[in-house]
Amino acid sequence: MDASLFGRFRTATDYVRDWSTWRDLPETRRAFLRWVEGADDLDIEERYAALRGDGIRRRWGQLLLTVSLERGHRSYDLRHEDDADRSTDELTTHDDPLDARHLATEDDDGRYRPLKTAPTLRTGWVFPDLSGEEVVEAIDYFYPATVANWHREREGALDVTHWRETAERQTGIYDVVDELSGEQVEWLAQSCCVDSQCLKRRMWDEEEGAELDVPRGEGAFPCREPCSLVVAAARKWTTLEREEAREYTFTLTPSEKEQVEDLVDAVADGRVGEIREADVYEGANRYRARYLRAKRFDDEGNLSGVPTDDEEAD
Amino acid sequence: MSQALVIVAHGSHLNPDSSTPTFDHADTIRAAGAFDEVREAFWKEEPSFREVLRTVESEEVFVVPLFISEGYFTEQVIPRELRLDGWDVAEWDSDGTDASHVTLTAADVEKTVHYCGPVGTHDAMSDVIVQRAQSVTGDPDVGEGFGLAVVGHGTERNENSAKAIHYHAERIRESGRFAEVEALFMDEDPEVDDVAEFFESDDVVVVPLFVADGFHTQEDIPEDMGLTDDYRTGYDVPATVDGTDIWYAGAVGTEALMADVILERAADAGADVRDAISRVRAETGGAVGD
Numbered sequence: 001m002d003a004s005l006f007g008r009f010r011t012a013t014d015y016v017r018d019w020s021t022w023r024d025l026p027e028t029r030r031a032f033l034r035w036v037e038g039a040d041d042l043d044i045e046e047r048y049a050a051l052r053g054d055g056i057r058r059r060w061g062q063l064l065l066t067v068s069l070e071r072g073h074r075s076y077d078l079r080h081e082d083d084a085d086r087s088t089d090e091l092t093t094h095d096d097p098l099d100a101r102h103l104a105t106e107d108d109d110g111r112y113r114p115l116k117t118a119p120t121l122r123t124g125w126v127f128p129d130l131s132g133e134e135v136v137e138a139i140d141y142f143y144p145a146t147v148a149n150w151h152r153e154r155e156g157a158l159d160v161t162h163w164r165e166t167a168e169r170q171t172g173i174y175d176v177v178d179e180l181s182g183e184q185v186e187w188l189a190q191s192c193c194v195d196s197q198c199l200k201r202r203m204w205d206e207e208e209g210a211e212l213d214v215p216r217g218e219g220a221f222p223c224r225e226p227c228s229l230v231v232a233a234a235r236k237w238t239t240l241e242r243e244e245a246r247e248y249t250f251t252l253t254p255s256e257k258e259q260v261e262d263l264v265d266a267v268a269d270g271r272v273g274e275i276r277e278a279d280v281y282e283g284a285n286r287y288r289a290r291y292l293r294a295k296r297f298d299d300e301g302n303l304s305g306v307p308t309d310d311e312e313a314d
Numbered sequence: 315m316s317q318a319l320v321i322v323a324h325g326s327h328l329n330p331d332s333s334t335p336t337f338d339h340a341d342t343i344r345a346a347g348a349f350d351e352v353r354e355a356f357w358k359e360e361p362s363f364r365e366v367l368r369t370v371e372s373e374e375v376f377v378v379p380l381f382i383s384e385g386y387f388t389e390q391v392i393p394r395e396l397r398l399d400g401w402d403v404a405e406w407d408s409d410g411t412d413a414s415h416v417t418l419t420a421a422d423v424e425k426t427v428h429y430c431g432p433v434g435t436h437d438a439m440s441d442v443i444v445q446r447a448q449s450v451t452g453d454p455d456v457g458e459g460f461g462l463a464v465v466g467h468g469t470e471r472n473e474n475s476a477k478a479i480h481y482h483a484e485r486i487r488e489s490g491r492f493a494e495v496e497a498l499f500m501d502e503d504p505e506v507d508d509v510a511e512f513f514e515s516d517d518v519v520v521v522p523l524f525v526a527d528g529f530h531t532q533e534d535i536p537e538d539m540g541l542t543d544d545y546r547t548g549y550d551v552p553a554t555v556d557g558t559d560i561w562y563a564g565a566v567g568t569e570a571l572m573a574d575v576i577l578e579r580a581a582d583a584g585a586d587v588r589d590a591i592s593r594v595r596a597e598t599g600g601a602v603g604d
Contacts, residue, residue, distance in 0.1 A: 026371045098344075101337060105330050114327040116360045140369055144361035148368040159422055171390060224365075228358050232327060 014048045021074065025132070028151040033132045036076075037067050057084075060220055061143050061199040062121040065135065076135035079126040091126040097134045099127075100141035109273075115229050117143055117199045117219075146200070146221035153203075153222050161225035164207040170231065177234040182206050184241060189214040192230050193223070196269070250304040252296070259283035259292060318351040318372035319343060319580055322363055322392055323380040323525060325356030332526045333359055335567045336380055342573035342598065348580075348590030349376075357387070363395035367423045374426045376580040380567070382434030382523050384413050385472040397421035398429060410474040411435040411481045415583035428583040433575045434478045434523060436582075440485040445571045445600060447492075447519040450551060450563040457491040461513035465506050465522040465535065468499030476502065479523055492519075500534060507538045510558040517552065517559045525567035536562060570598035 018039075022030050034040065037047060037056045048069070050056050055068030055077070064084050066077040083091055094103075107113055107120040127138055139147060152158045163185050167178035180188065185206050193202045194215060200223035205211045217223075226234075252260070262283025266272050275282045282288065298305040321340055326332035336354045344352045355366035367375060377396065379388050384406075393401035398418045406413040413431030420427050433439060447462060448454050464486070466479035476499065483497035493515050498506040509520060520539070522531045533545040541549035541562055552559035566572070577591045594600070 029371075098341065112328070112330040114359065140361075145365040145369050149365070152368075169394065172386060227360075228362060229327060232358075 011045055011048075014044055017072070018044060018048075021132075028148055029132070029136050031151050031154065032136060032147050033067075033074075036065055060139060061117060061146070062119060063139065063142060065139075070129070074132055076130040076132065077126065077128050078130060078135055078138055080121055080123040082123050083126065088126055088128050091124055094125060094127050095129070097127070097130065097138035097141065100138040104142050115198060115227070117146070117221075117223075118197065119195070119199055143199075143221065149224055150221045152224075158203065158222055158224055160203045160222075162204045162207045162210075163226055166204075166226045166231065167234070174231055174235050176238045177231060179238050180234060180241065182210065184237065186212050186214060188230065188234055188237060192233055193217070193226075195219070198223070248306050250306060252304070256292060256296065259288060263289065315374050316350040316372040317374045317376065317585060318353065318370040319349040319576070319585070320353050320355055320366055320370065320375055320377045321380050321576060322355045322366070322377060322396075323357075324387070325359035326528070327358050329528055332528060335526050335565070335572065338568075338570070339380070339573040339576055342570065342594055343577060343590065346573075346577075346587075346590035346593045346597075348577065348585070348587040357391065357395075363392055364397075367396060367420050367425060367427070370425075372425070374428070376428045376430065376583055376585050378430045378576050378579045379432045380525050380572075380576070381432040382466070382475070382525060383472065383478040384408060384410055384432060384435060384474045388413065388432050393429065396427065396429070398427060401429075406431065410477040415579070417583070428580075428585070430579040430583050433572065433579060434525075435481065436575050436578055437485070438575045438578045439523075439566075440482045440489075441600060442569050442571045442575060443482055443521050443523070443566055444486060444491065445598075446521045446563045446566050446569045447561075448599075449569060450519060450521075450561050456519065458493065459515060459517065460492050461494040461496070461515035461518040462486060462492040463496050463498050463506070463509055463512070463518055463520045465498050465500070465520060467524070467530065468502035482523070500530065500538070505538075506535060507540075509539050509560060510556040513558060515558075517561065519561040519563060521563045521566050524565040527565045527568060531565045571595070571600040573598060574600050 022034065025033070036058045037051065039047065042050070047056070051067065051069040055066040058065045059081055062081050064079055064081040067074055079091065103122060103125055104116055105113060106122060108122045113120055121142065130138060136147060149158060164178070167180070170177055189202065189212050192198065195217045199219045200221060201217040201219040203216065203222045204225055266275065266284030272284060275285050277286070279285050280288050296304055302308065321336055323333065323336040333354070333356060340352050340354050343349065350372050351370050353361070353366060353370050355361050355363050357363060361369050379392055381387050389403045397420045399421055400418055405416045408431070413435065415428050415430045417426060417428050419425070443464060447456050464479050464483045467475055469475050479497045479499070483495050486492065487495040494513050496504070496512045498504050498509060498512065500506060504512060509518060522535055524531050536542050536545050536549050539560060539562070540555045541553045541560060549562065552561045574591060574594050577587050577594055581587050581591065
């Protein structure tokens with residue numbers, strides 16, 4: 001068979017293979033797997049050449065999917081994007097999609113991840129050879145419901161529930177969260193819903209027509225409603241916001257004032273663990289903080305000896 | 315028609331072990347092959363109740379709450395968050411332990427949803443409590459000369475919370491297997507603190523009717539009963555308190571046979587799972603029951 005005839009034969013075979021690959025899949029899974037390999041963007045010859053070569057890569061949150069053709073069938077490699085260039089031998093290998101549940105539970109430091117789409121997915125593992133069905137199942141354990149909501153969004157059918165509606169629906173201990181003002185909802189979204197904290201792209205606002213200023217994020221998959229962590233945080237903010245502000249007088253040097261600001265920034269940005277033991281030039285360094293406490297806190301832990309409540313002064 | 319099982323549980327923002335029993339029982343049921351899909355959903359974890367139905371592909375979904383009693387979660391939170399159209403608690407026609415199932419549709423998906431009563435009030439739960447007693451004593455015939463305490467949270471806000479505890483205590487008492495059976499509570503009388511006072515037997519198995527091990531079952535109850543002064547130092551099984559040997563079992567929800575109760579709930583709602591029930595019982599040690 002000459003080369004051009006072989007090429008035409010292979011292209012024809014690829015058309016048949018492509019058709020049989022997708023024909024019986026449920027709609028959401030088919031749309032996602034076709035998107036993974038760029039089926040709507042690449043022509044079939046180009047796509048199959050890539051699948052036979054190094055494969056086609058897609059990022060999904062912190063996940064990296066690589067689809068390739070192995071022995072005529074699609075094989076999906078799923079791993080953390082930070083492990084993109086590591087060989088499979090260097091990673092712990094998995095073949096059961098259900099393992100994703102356990103891989104998603106803790107971060108690299110062994111801390112519990114209550115929010116699955118936090119950008120803290122642990123590294124060091126790989127699913128080297130999953131089927132299309134299995135890779136979607138694994139992804140749904142790493143990032144639950146993201147494929148379903150992504151598909152709805154692509155179809156123009158994402159059912160967004162805005163803050164006010166979610167807040168007003170709450171009962172029990174969360175009944176109070178509808179007290180938050182629009183400005184406080186901005187701060188809430190700023191604290192929990194930006195890319196540094198969650199990889200979903202926020203599509204909800206305070207309410208329809210009342211958009212929040214906080215950036216929505218760059219994520220591939222949408223967030224269609226405030227999640228349970230946001231609602232639980234909102235409950236705490238609601239009770240804290242019931243307090244009236246009052247004036248305190250503290251005595252601090254200019255550097256100490258800036259240190260307090262550094263401390264808040266370091267905690268808010270999750271940088272405390274990165275500050276080196278002996279780097280006393282950092283305001284949030286532990287020794288710096290201990291010096292400030294030794295100098296400015298009284299025996300009851302009051303900053304500058306100023307009691308929190310008036311009664312304590314009596 | 316393809317059928318899915320969705321197990322709905324509380325979950326936790328703070329404790330990674332809260333969801334462990336849910337995942338374990340789901341795995342047992344998956345292995346039994348009764349459903350085309352098995353999915354877990356949580357109030358505090360993901361997928362949320364709100365979004366779980368869209369993650370399953372089957373047209374018919376059986377939703378089983380991994381909760382102990384009927385009340386706030388089974389009657390308000392779960393149906394609301396699943397967007398079950400036309401939900402009305404009256405359709406369960408329950409006095410606190412009778413909820414079986416109701417068939418509805420959900421507003422955001424085109425599926426038939428069979429919403430079941432909680433596992434904690436199913437008759438098969440009595441078997442799990444007994445199985446738990448067998449597990450903790452290591453004696454498949456445990457009963458003679460032993461007392462059994464079924465322990466609940468108890469709360470004045472939800473009278474059904476105590477009903478489930480009394481219900482199973484009464485059923486096990488009637489079976490005559492144990493010398494004595496008592497229902498005890500953390501937050502109301504009779505209190506678990508004085509467990510030895512309620513029994514004449516020298517050995518008492520204490521089984522908390524909780525879904526997962528956590529603060530209450532690992533810290534509160536062992537300390538309240540006097541098994542230990544500090545839960546961090548652990549406790550013996552059995553531990554002697556006021557001359558009585560207390561065999562503390564930990565949360566009943568961690569017992570493998572719980573998977574059977576989940577299947578029983580789905581079967582009551584019309585799921586075709588009878589073969590799977592036999593397999594799960596054989597695998598998890600649940601030879602008892604009808």
